[in-house]
Amino acid sequence: MQGEQSKIDWSYSGMPDGFFGTGATVAEQTIVWVFGLLGTAILGWVVWTHSIPWAWWQFAVAALLALDVLGGVVANALNSCKRFYHSPVKPEETGFTGLAKNHFAFTAFHVHTVIVGVLFGKLDFGYGFFWYFALLVSTVVVLRLPLYLRRPAALGIIMLAVLVNLYIFHPVIGFEWLVPALFLKIVYGHVVQEEPYRG
Incomplete structure (x- = not known):
């Protein structure tokens, strides 16, 4: 509804x-699992039907990466995640949880492209590290902008990443989806602060 108001x-x-943001509702958690599992299942079907010659352990690693990234695109858009990751660290948020609230550290944990380049791209370190550092640099760029410019800049960066992924720095077979989804998850979903609504 146009002009709908929420708290x-x-x-x-x-x-x-x-993962879901402290205080996530059952509905919020459910929507992450539904889309994460559905996306992973579709990718599994595509890999299987296209006879990509992966070993069993590669299928397992690919499924975990897909679930993390595809589910993470949805999770990082949750109001509970926006609320959690854009609030100051609380005393009980120690260890990894507290560190993850640092946006640069959270991005640095995402070495997915390096894993894919090494394990699926025949030791393609160029692919892995190019996109890893592109993700880090993109995070820094967005965080240095005024808040009102972060969302459009993030979407512009994602658009460029999609084009480079398609036409310049060709993706690893079976992971054509990875860079666009990873940039959606991190550069927009995680880094951009948005109002967390309830109800």
Whole structure:
């Protein structure tokens, strides 16, 4: 509905949850699992029907990467995640959870393209590290901008990443989806602060 109003609420409580955001509702968690599993299943079907010659362990690694990235695109768009990751670290948010609230550190954890380049791209370190550093640089660029420019800049960066992935720095077979989804997950979903609504 046009002009629909909803309450913006930055407060949360409960056991620290870096996956869905502390205080995520059942509906929020469910939508992440539905799209994450559905996307992973579609990719598994595509790889299987196109007879990509992967070993069993490569299928397992690819499924975990797909679930993390595709589910993460949805998770990082949740109001609970926006609330959690764009709020100050609380005393009970220690260790990895507290570190993950640092946007640059969170991005640095995402070595997915390096893994894919090494394990699926016949030791293609160029692919892996090019996109890894592109992701890090993109995060820094967006974070250095004024808040009102971060969303459009993030989407512009994602658009460029899609074009480079398609036409310049060709993706590893079976992972054509990885760079666009990873940039959606991190550069827009995680880095861009947006109002967390309730109800």
